[in-house]
Amino acid sequence: MKHSLILVLKNQSIAVERFLRVVRHRGFDLTHFQLNMDDGQYNVAMTVDSDKPIHLLTSQLNKLVDVKEVNLQNLQQQVV
Amino acid sequence: MTGAELTIDLLSKHGVKDVFGYPGGAIMPIYDALYDSSIKHYLARHEQGAGFAAVGFARSTGKLGVCFATSGPGATNLITSLADAMMDSVPLLAITGQVPTAAIGSDAFQEIDILGMSLSCTKHSYMVERAEDLAEILQEAMHLAQSGRPGPVLVDIPKDIQMAQVPFKPWLAADEYLPELDLNQVAIANQLLSEAKQPVAYVGGGVQAADAQDELMQFLNKTQMPAVATLKALGSVLPDYEHYLGMLGMHGGQAANIAVQECDVLVCIGARFDDRVTGNLAKFAAKAKVIHLDIDAAEVGKRKPAKASLIADLKTSLPALECFVTPKAWCDVNKEMMVKHAWRYDYPGEKVYAPYLLSQLSERMPKTGVVCCDVGQHQMWVAQHMKFSHPTNHLSSGGAGTMGFGLPAAIGAQVARPNDFVITVSGDGSIMMNIQELATIRRNNLPVKILILDNQRLGMVRQWQELFFEGRYSETNLSDNPDFVQLAAVFGIPGQTVTHANQVDDAITALVNSKGPYIVHACIDNKANVWPLVPPGAANDEMITEKAK
Numbered sequence: 001m002k003h004s005l006i007l008v009l010k011n012q013s014i015a016v017e018r019f020l021r022v023v024r025h026r027g028f029d030l031t032h033f034q035l036n037m038d039d040g041q042y043n044v045a046m047t048v049d050s051d052k053p054i055h056l057l058t059s060q061l062n063k064l065v066d067v068k069e070v071n072l073q074n075l076q077q078q079v080v
Numbered sequence: 081m082t083g084a085e086l087t088i089d090l091l092s093k094h095g096v097k098d099v100f101g102y103p104g105g106a107i108m109p110i111y112d113a114l115y116d117s118s119i120k121h122y123l124a125r126h127e128q129g130a131g132f133a134a135v136g137f138a139r140s141t142g143k144l145g146v147c148f149a150t151s152g153p154g155a156t157n158l159i160t161s162l163a164d165a166m167m168d169s170v171p172l173l174a175i176t177g178q179v180p181t182a183a184i185g186s187d188a189f190q191e192i193d194i195l196g197m198s199l200s201c202t203k204h205s206y207m208v209e210r211a212e213d214l215a216e217i218l219q220e221a222m223h224l225a226q227s228g229r230p231g232p233v234l235v236d237i238p239k240d241i242q243m244a245q246v247p248f249k250p251w252l253a254a255d256e257y258l259p260e261l262d263l264n265q266v267a268i269a270n271q272l273l274s275e276a277k278q279p280v281a282y283v284g285g286g287v288q289a290a291d292a293q294d295e296l297m298q299f300l301n302k303t304q305m306p307a308v309a310t311l312k313a314l315g316s317v318l319p320d321y322e323h324y325l326g327m328l329g330m331h332g333g334q335a336a337n338i339a340v341q342e343c344d345v346l347v348c349i350g351a352r353f354d355d356r357v358t359g360n361l362a363k364f365a366a367k368a369k370v371i372h373l374d375i376d377a378a379e380v381g382k383r384k385p386a387k388a389s390l391i392a393d394l395k396t397s398l399p400a401l402e403c404f405v406t407p408k409a410w411c412d413v414n415k416e417m418m419v420k421h422a423w424r425y426d427y428p429g430e431k432v433y434a435p436y437l438l439s440q441l442s443e444r445m446p447k448t449g450v451v452c453c454d455v456g457q458h459q460m461w462v463a464q465h466m467k468f469s470h471p472t473n474h475l476s477s478g479g480a481g482t483m484g485f486g487l488p489a490a491i492g493a494q495v496a497r498p499n500d501f502v503i504t505v506s507g508d509g510s511i512m513m514n515i516q517e518l519a520t521i522r523r524n525n526l527p528v529k530i531l532i533l534d535n536q537r538l539g540m541v542r543q544w545q546e547l548f549f550e551g552r553y554s555e556t557n558l559s560d561n562p563d564f565v566q567l568a569a570v571f572g573i574p575g576q577t578v579t580h581a582n583q584v585d586d587a588i589t590a591l592v593n594s595k596g597p598y599i600v601h602a603c604i605d606n607k608a609n610v611w612p613l614v615p616p617g618a619a620n621d622e623m624i625t626e627k628a629k
Contacts, residue, residue, distance in 0.1 A: 014195060014207070021199050059378035065204045065224065 104150025131161025167479025286350015
């Protein structure tokens with residue numbers, strides 16, 4: 001099942017590596033990824049695909065010190 | 081003040097008195113600053129030994145453990161101890177030297193991207209890119225390692241930043257985000273408890289991390305609830321608690337495993353449904369409604385859904401539970417099971433019987449003593465047959481299962497608690513993984529005791545080869561081991577070898593009474609297995625026992 005997420009990260013280059021490692025390790029495939037630097041922080045929009053419940057990923061991302069916000073989007077609404 | 085001097089100064093201000101490490105080129109300025117400081121440095125003989133000594137220090141006290149290593153291989157040698165600390169939620173600060181900033185990315189001598197390597201085995205990690213950030217990063221790192229769910233934090237400091245003049249910026253820790261207890265969830269939990277006929281408390285390592293043994297025992301004493309413990313939680317439930325059923329899981333006791341399988345409400349207190357605990361997850365406590373208490377929201381629902389989740393410090397969440405008294409009939413059933421499945425020590429023959437040796441050691445060593453295990457059969461025998469009155473008295477590599485943990489962890493525990501009896505219980509496989517740390521014991525005259533249970537095999541692997549690989553004993557024969565007593569003697573550590581059951585009591589006397597370090601090398605049956613055993617893929621009530629086998 002696909003899920004769309006919006007993340008806000010600290011503007012440290014390691015932050016991107018750190019959260020992408022978690023996405024892979026927790027069993028989610030990246031199908032879309034967009035990163036912008038804005039207002040001194042990274043804004044990430046991404047879509048992941050997995051048969052695992054999405055809370056298993058969001059709860060892990062929320063623990064990362066570099067991750068300031070994790071917002072789960074409703075993919076159907078976004079596509080429409 | 082240089083970056084190196086600031087680093088030592090901040091550690092000292094934070095209360096750090098002991099660090100473990102190994103110097104090298106890229107961390108020389110920090111070692112130079114250390115030379116004049118009041119911090120005592122313990123030179124390990126391998127960086128992994130330094131890392132595990134810091135882990136042992138942290139786990140035996142609940143305080144921050146600190147280790148140093150140089151760049152490149154010095155830093156990579158810390159990785160296993162960082163991973164171990166990550167899996168077992170240990171507050172650890174690793175400071176590594178790095179090649180100068182200008183050389184980073186040039187494949188310089190001893191340049192390895194330790195920041196990149198640290199991502200999967202630390203709670204957080206930094207490379208200091210600007211001298212003016214050093215003070216804030218170090219202070220934040222120490223705070224992070226110990227806050228919330230503790231864990232290892234790495235700070236990689238390039239050599240030029242260690243040598244630069246740096247400003248000191250006092251850094252005030254932001255108010256720690258601690259989740260507020262959800263009163264709706266508390267109400268659901270209390271409703272479940274009030275309806276429970278067969279509740280069980282499943283106690284995990286979180287009790288030690290939260291320093292919540294008092295709150296746990298208050299909850300248990302009021303509810304009279306049968307309790308089981310994970311490997312990491314041993315010592316959290318006081319051994320004389322009337323309804324304590326011991327360790328659960330793959331090598332847990334039958335009474336503990338059966339109680340969990342039969343329970344209708346499972347109160348998970350700072351545990352994470354590890355696969356070695358649950359066996360076949362779909363069949364684990366299948367009739368139970370779960371109440372999950374944890375400070376880490378990511379653990380709730382990760383492996384097993386919870387009907388009520390109390391995401392908070394256990395010191396807050398445990399007292400929020402109302403204490404309904406457990407039905408006596410359920411308590412009586414479990415007491416009968418404990419009697420029926422009690423450990424037996426009437427082993428026939430003249431060979432040393434490891435469970436008996438360990439139960440006797442447990443009886444005769446000081447109750448405030450610390451036991452540091454390695455990994456394998458001996459680790460499970462310690463968990464089964466020794467009693468602990470506090471989780472900081474039993475150090476065992478739980479999540480990572482790292483062979484070589486025991487000896488350096490004992491060094492850290494002995495440094496942290498110089499007046500306590502500290503012993504490492506190891507196997508003939510594990511002890512060789514960090515045997516060089518005998519030199520650290522000797523160098524610092526640490527009175528660490530060592531017990532090696534020697535079956536001339538990689539015992540746990542051999543056991544699985546016997547049971548599940550048709551007796552094809554691939555690379556598990558260690559009959560070419562060195563003479564361990566002679567080996568220890570080379571490091572100036574006295575000891576004795578024990579080959580017969582009738583020598584066990586005298587050997588324990590020598591261990592317990594020795595003022596300095598001492599080694600007992602106990603030769604055990606190379607066919608001895610750990611029982612009971614939940615086979616892979618089976619449910620926890622489908623245990624193989626020695627008789628059944």
